[in-house]
Amino acid sequence: MKKPGEVFADSSLYDPGIEAIVPRYDELHDAILNSPPQDRTEEIRVLELGAGTGELTAKLLTRFPESTVLAVDHSEGMLAEAERKLETFGDRADIVQGTFPDDYPTASDEFDLVITSLAVHHLPSAEKRTLFDSLADALVPGGWFVNGDVIRFDASHLETVSSAMIANWVRSKGWEEEEFMNRWQASDEFDDPDALTDQLLWLREAGFESVTSVWQYYNFAVYGARKPA
Numbered sequence: 001m002k003k004p005g006e007v008f009a010d011s012s013l014y015d016p017g018i019e020a021i022v023p024r025y026d027e028l029h030d031a032i033l034n035s036p037p038q039d040r041t042e043e044i045r046v047l048e049l050g051a052g053t054g055e056l057t058a059k060l061l062t063r064f065p066e067s068t069v070l071a072v073d074h075s076e077g078m079l080a081e082a083e084r085k086l087e088t089f090g091d092r093a094d095i096v097q098g099t100f101p102d103d104y105p106t107a108s109d110e111f112d113l114v115i116t117s118l119a120v121h122h123l124p125s126a127e128k129r130t131l132f133d134s135l136a137d138a139l140v141p142g143g144w145f146v147n148g149d150v151i152r153f154d155a156s157h158l159e160t161v162s163s164a165m166i167a168n169w170v171r172s173k174g175w176e177e178e179e180f181m182n183r184w185q186a187s188d189e190f191d192d193p194d195a196l197t198d199q200l201l202w203l204r205e206a207g208f209e210s211v212t213s214v215w216q217y218y219n220f221a222v223y224g225a226r227k228p229a
């Protein structure tokens with residue numbers, strides 16, 4: 001039985017597989033890592049939620065050479081892939097199994113930055129709001145939260161346009177979408193995306209400022225917010 005967000009029954013298929021079904025996956029990661037105000041020289045403490053196979057984690061640790069990260073995920077299979085990928089970063093990467101928002105974050109004023117990619121949309125609306133509240137607590141004053149994720153359009157015709165775009169993207173990789181999903185035992189049955197406008201509002205209500213969307217491609221968006229200094 002798969003857990004929310006595992007996508008593939010076999011986690012070793014995740015890295016090649018996700019590029020085939022998420023358009024502009026690397027660009028989404030880039031937009032996340034271009035958003036925080038910190039620069040390469042700063043010793044930043046980062047929390048990553050839903051780190052999966054550690055793909056964004058590795059890019060973060062490379063982009064910010066003085067950073068350390070607590071990488072959280074509830075999937076044993078995904079974390080096993082992350083352990084392998086992040087070994088080269090030594091104790092800069094602390095990889096833990098846990099669930100958000102139940103187990104993480106735990107402490108107050110602990111992180112300069114919280115990042116997450118393609119994971120928060122698995123939570124129902126109320127749990128997203130609980131998470132945003134706890135992130136406002138877990139960040140240091142002036143700290144940033146950045147999420148790159150699936151969003152829901154309020155207009156059904158735009159959902160149709162997005163679905164067609166993804167089908168075309170998968171086709172450009174040489175597959176028909178249904179054939180790909182069946183062949184690789186992939187599924188997204190736990191998806192529960194909310195509208196971008198709602199999520200931005202919930203961040204404001206959680207006490208964040210500078211709440212802003214920085215990138216969007218159809219139903220994928222990157223948005224961020226700052227805890228007041």
Ligand SMILES: C[S@@+](CC[C@H](N)C(=O)[O-])C[C@H]1O[C@@H](n2cnc3c(N)ncnc32)[C@H](O)[C@@H]1O
Binds near residue numbers: 073
């Ligand atoms: C689609 S993957 C994204 C992985 C990675 N962030 C990336 O950009 O490729 C979603 C990840 O979030 C994890 N996940 C989803 N919901 C979670 C939750 N509530 N607590 C912990 N991990 C969760 C899944 O196990 C999975 O590894």
